[in-house]
Amino acid sequence: MTIQERVQLRSFNTLGLTSVAEFFVRATSSEGVLEALQVARAKNLCVRAIGGGSNVILPPELSGLTLNVALKGRTIVSQSSQEAIVRVYAGEDWHEAVVWAHELGLYGLENLALIPGSVGAAPVQNIGAYGAEVAERIARLQVIHRRTSEVLWLANSACDFAYRDSFFKSNEGREWIITAVELRLSKLPITNITYPALIEAVGSRQVAPNEVMNAVIKIRRSKLPDPQVExxxxSFFKNPVVTQEEANQLKEQYPKLPQYPLDGGRVKLSAAWMIDALNWRGQSEQGVFVSEKHALVIVNRSAKKSHQVIEFASKVSRSVSERFGVQLHVEPEQVAGNEY
Ligand SMILES: Cc1cc2nc3c(=O)[nH]c(=O)nc-3n(C[C@H](O)[C@H](O)[C@H](O)COP(=O)(O)OP(=O)(O)OC[C@H]3O[C@@H](n4cnc5c(N)ncnc54)[C@H](O)[C@@H]3O)c2cc1C
Structure with a gap:
């Protein structure tokens, strides 16, 4: 294990921002993580986990130790005639893990195909797409406490999963580094075709899981810009959630604004629709654009620093708040330069 100093993280974040980590280490085993934590304690450094950097806005300077969680391995740990539990280590690529499981005849992750990033980060924001969330499949997680080095398995019920949220986003949860994820998958060819775009793509007929996965991949490729190219x-903004009363008022003024009722009487609104209604698509400032392909995606063509992206995004969200009276919240984590 080598701890490097002043490492450029431009290739460790899909926004391509310039960010220099004071210290950086790539851990490929639990022992590597534990060793890195020990060094960090000895040097009194804060520790921040990073996977594929596809959900972070990194600051120009990142103090402390940036720990790239790169443990590899995928295995079936138990199975019955109906289902299997698979263990995937945190540094595996999420999409590759989805394809691996699917090719073994273990189903349930197809709707989550092609989401960028690592397996270890997937539970952090409870990744979701096309009517599915990873929380539905998580059995338990292996975690290491970044200050005490305690190693634990956490059950799904301990993770407080919610829409794009989990225990790991709380102050207490941020203390834990996820090193492995166990997923409960079905041996029966189950599918989840509840999301409108997916229904449109595969129709209402009975389809096999591979048709769902292929449809998801096709839709994603057509709708989302590839971070390697752009x-x-x-999604830079979360879809805002409002009360039924607020939703009713908006419905009167903007009958076409898509609304999705949630449990508990609240209503999710389409942030993309509101941004589109304000003609932001294709507009730019300081080298930062609202994607031509998808109004929720902010593309960085030439900005170097996080503030350029944040300032532009703030203009977009301010205009939505002024027109619709709805507050947009940023989905990727705005990482602080100095955490402690
Ligand atoms: C083009 C594109 C499409 C996307 N589509 C979707 C989508 O459909 N649905 C969706 O939900 N998300 C989507 N995302 C967001 C992103 O892919 C997910 O949030 C993904 O899980 C992030 O993985 P990562 O490894 O890149 O995490 P990073 O960006 O490296 O980290 C994200 C957060 O997790 C923490 N973290 C990372 N690894 C660990 C670990 N091992 N233990 C503890 N904490 C950790 C980091 O500290 C940070 O707080 C998309 C992103 C892009 C670029």
């Missing part, structure tokens, strides 16, 4: 962090 640096971005996926």
């Amino acid at each position: 640096p971005n962090a996926g």
Whole structure:
């Protein structure tokens, strides 16, 4: 294990921002993580985990130790005639893990195909797409406490999963580094075709899981800019959730604004629709654009520093708030330069 100093993280974040880590280490085993934590304690450094950097807005200077969680391995740990539990280590690529499981005849992850990033980060924001969330499949997680080095398995019920949220986003949860994820998958060819775009793509007939996965991949490729070509962090804003009363008022003024009822009487609104209604698509400032392909995606063509992206995004969200009276929240994590 080598701890490097002043490492440029431009290739470690899909927005392609310039960010220099004070210290950086790539850990490929639990022992590597534990060793890195020990060094960090000895040097009194804060520790920040990073996977593929597809959901972060990195500051120009990142103090402390940036720990790239790169443990590899995928295996079936138990199975019955109906289902299997697979263990995937945190540094595996999420999409590759989805394809691996699917090719073994283990189903349930197809709707989550092609989401960028690492397996270890997937539970952090409870990744979701096309009517599915990873929380539905998580059995338990292996975690290491970054200050005490305690190693634990956490059950799904301990992770407080919610829409793009989990225990790991709380102050207490941020203390834990995820090193492995166990997923409960079905041996029966189950599918989840509830999301409108997916219904449109595959129709209402009975389809096999591979048709769902192929449809998801095709839709994603057509709708989302590829971060390798156009640096971005996926959806830049979360879809806002409002009360039924607020939703009713908006419905009167904007009958076409898509609304999705949630449990508990709240309503999710389409942020993309509101941004589109304000004609932001294709507009730019300081080398930062609202994607031509998808109004929720902010593309960085030439900005170097996080503030350029944040300032532009703030203009977009301010205009939505002024017109619709709805507050947009940024989805990727705005990482602080100095955490402690
Ligand atoms: C083009 C594009 C499309 C996307 N589409 C979707 C989508 O459909 N649905 C969706 O939900 N998301 C989507 N995202 C967001 C992103 O892919 C997910 O959030 C992904 O899980 C991030 O993985 P990562 O490894 O890149 O995490 P990073 O960006 O490296 O980290 C994200 C957060 O997780 C923490 N973290 C990372 N690894 C660990 C670990 N091992 N233990 C503890 N904490 C950790 C980091 O500290 C940070 O807080 C998209 C992003 C892009 C660029």
